[in-house]
Amino acid sequence: MDIVEYKKIVVALRPSLLAVARHITGNTEDAEDVVQDVCLKIWHYRDRFDQYENMEAYCTTMVRNLSIDKIRSRKPFSDEVELLGKETGEQLPDSVLEEKEERDAIRRIIEMLPPLQQRILQMKDIEGYETGEITEMTGITAESVRNNLSRARKRIRELYFSYYQHKQATE
Structure with missing residues (x-):
């Protein structure tokens, strides 16, 4: 395969290879990297490509495999993000427990208020009533x-600040 034939093959296949890579990797930058790698492999192994009947199928398979490799190479990062609960929207058990403890502490603090203050706070901040309605x-x-x-x-x-300081001191 000479340079003219190589350019003809690459120019013809590049758009479809990019589409396949973009579909698998999920982003344009990784897809460009994969297609560029495939183009380099085509050039480096140009003397072997005469033996393949369907060049497009072979190149598509290479793109597919390299795209999967690209995804696998970034997988540890994805696992770390999932562990932190940021990508999936799920929370780790520790953070769920901490939030529950804080909600319970705030509820106990509110229960320590005089009844009128509890009722007004409930109506204004939780139920959303306006001052005139209250x-x-x-x-x-x-x-x-x-x-x-x-x-x-x-x-x-004040009480929450005291609770938080006490909590920090005991940890």
């Missing part, structure tokens, strides 16, 4: 709603 339901002034809400949030911050 005043109508509770029968207290808007200023009292804001003051109680402010006190409740401040107390929650």
